[in-house]
Amino acid sequence: MYKTHQYQEENKQRFLDELFELLRIPSVSADSAYAKDVKTCAESVAENLKKSGLENVEICPTQGNPIVFGEKIIDKNLPTILVYGHYDVQPADPLELWETEPFEPVIKKTELHPDGAIFARGSADDKGQFFMHVKALESMINTQSLPCNVKVVIEGEEEVGSIHLGGFLEENKEKLACDVVVISDTHIFSNSVPTVTTGLRGLCYVEVEVTGANRDLHSGLYGGGVPNPINILSKMIASLIDDDGKITIKGFYDKVEELSANDRKELNKLPFDEETYKKSIGLREIQGEKGYNTLERTSIRPTLDVNGIWGGYTGEGAKTVIPSKAHAKISMRLVPDQDTEEIKRLFTEHFTSIAPKSVTVKVTPHHGGNAYVLPSSDSGYIAAKKAMDKTFGKETLPYRTGGSIPIVSLFEKTLGAKSVLMGFGLDTDAIHSPNEHYGLFNFYKGIETIPYFFQYYVDGK
């Protein structure tokens, strides 16, 4: 492994420069205005895969954004690791809150990143993270130390629910056959507490529309006499969570896995500090479901959050209008064994049932996925833990977190392979927020760790 690491050290700056090139492409998948940039980004990813020494590199078209594929098969009798990542990014807005340009990466030091961090949309989620694999593969291939076969799948629709990945996997089962999937799209507990993510929450995301009158009305002439869709939507949203922080949708908790006392104890081993947490996001007080602490509320408990709301006049000044319509985007994070389709149905039934007769309600589903748990006996988990133990020089802990990567259950279903979630970000990296960043320490630590993961995985087989 010495030669591989030496190669990495010698090419450090170039690895970073190449990542910067990728970060400059605004590959926002949620906004069709960026369709061209998404395409350009796919092409750039393909070029990078070729340059790393991968073969059969292809830009595979889908009904949506293309999926980039590449592989290096060295011996059919050896295990095959599939690397998954995504080249699309979240929208950058609200733009005015970025301290630097979202698509012009810069290095800045922060309290948690004294060696500097890369500030750019997608730096941590997920360009900076999948690119570690590309560079780790290049290091192994160029130093003749790749110990097994590798396949790489980098998609362009993760931030909008991986709409076409399922179909792609189905159609290419043989081509993508593998023993394990490795994904770096999560975070570690901290730079001094390495973790492998062993659980992820699922997601159910819907958009709701409440309609009152057939046109906007003057609030002076009509106010008091007609239903106001904003007031009504607010009331409906308010009723979805009770004073104990419990979600009121009928049947919502029916399939929620209750952790054993021992598992809760294990989870609470992580050195979580509430004061640091509050300080990092500028809160005086936190709140949440009664009977659970913050670590539990954000990992093993389901949630309901409004991600967006709009209706009426939102411009400068004052307009005295009762709008015809009000809208909200609402998402629920799910835990084992909740089913995203069932929750969608329960939400829709409940939300429709609580609407007063004076309005009509429409519920439109967005993407979703079920929760995921990786057992600590899994060989992929063991290899990842060992690799991180080695490069961090510390005991690596299992970590269940709140984010969703719906595709992990897809991989299990179509390819029969477990996913190892070996991310290197920090939860303070502001992914999905202005000023997203990714630590240089984390970027290089990832590149260093990945070859060990490959080696230990092969050794364990």
Add this chain to the structure above:
Amino acid sequence: MYKTHQYQEENKQRFLDELFELLRIPSVSADSAYAKDVKTCAESVAENLKKSGLENVEICPTQGNPIVFGEKIIDKNLPTILVYGHYDVQPADPLELWETEPFEPVIKKTELHPDGAIFARGSADDKGQFFMHVKALESMINTQSLPCNVKVVIEGEEEVGSIHLGGFLEENKEKLACDVVVISDTHIFSNSVPTVTTGLRGLCYVEVEVTGANRDLHSGLYGGGVPNPINILSKMIASLIDDDGKITIKGFYDKVEELSANDRKELNKLPFDEETYKKSIGLREIQGEKGYNTLERTSIRPTLDVNGIWGGYTGEGAKTVIPSKAHAKISMRLVPDQDTEEIKRLFTEHFTSIAPKSVTVKVTPHHGGNAYVLPSSDSGYIAAKKAMDKTFGKETLPYRTGGSIPIVSLFEKTLGAKSVLMGFGLDTDAIHSPNEHYGLFNFYKGIETIPYFFQYYVDGK
């Protein structure tokens, strides 16, 4: 009066063409992007006043949009009528719901306007209405039948709360001295039920901001562990109105005038038909404060409506964000003897008190004004009723409506003059909404009626 009416008949088409010119200027006062158009509109109004035969026409600068003044003093011993109107208009958005261009007037027939109506932003509110006065004055002046002195004040900030009108009135008390103010910026009950507006609700308009964390957060990683400003704002808004439709702000109803059984009976003489009302705005069911009917809820009862709400991701697709901030614009319609300043204070205290400790709340006041009632013994009211009885050929009824024109109390305070609200619109004219329109019948009926009002007012003195 025969010559005046004949003059009007002969110049009908020109009156309409001139109004169209005025409607083509997008004088939106709430949006600074239209500042230049607002100025152009003031100049056009001044030109129109000159053309009508008024003298000493001036575009009076203010700290905001200019106020246009003009007068015709024929004899200092005769009464003076002050005509008030406003040349600014509401924003046209949502633009996509307009069937024709908001600033390109067209005539179209509707069920309620079989003779045609002018479709354009500002056609009813208030360009089409104040322009009736300009043309009525022209008719009287050119036929030597103006029976008294007249002063005209057309301002450009009514839709944003007449911010600088108060100062202007204070500074020009002598110049604006008058016996009565006449305003056409309201509606009649219907084209077959003429009414004079004898009561208007007041207004208190605020903007609220709820802040949670110091940045937008990923709803997967943080969801469940942190306050969500949208969920919290929704809950706070929901709590402002109880299940009986009563506003829960402490002290809100303390000064509300309760109508006597007789006054309520009088009010309910208007031939209000709930089915027609529901049909006109496309509602299956209506709702409102318990113990009152629709006519009462929209005239003699105070209200609370959210006029706009926004927060989080509102673009295309799905973004899993917990925003740092959520906002709403909230207005309350007031009735005698509620005081707008007191209500603002009560709202702010209440709204701040119901916020959970995990968020911070900011309340910013917009414009406001108190309610207004014109007694049926007032000489201005009597003249208006007589004039409408004459031109409609029907008994004119007193009418209390829900809209606010905060400036009527300003006129009373600074000039000591009562305002006669002799509007000619219909409440279905979609003012403040897409497809605002003003009936040709109403436009010409107003021009016909105004000279009678002038004559009867002088006769009654």
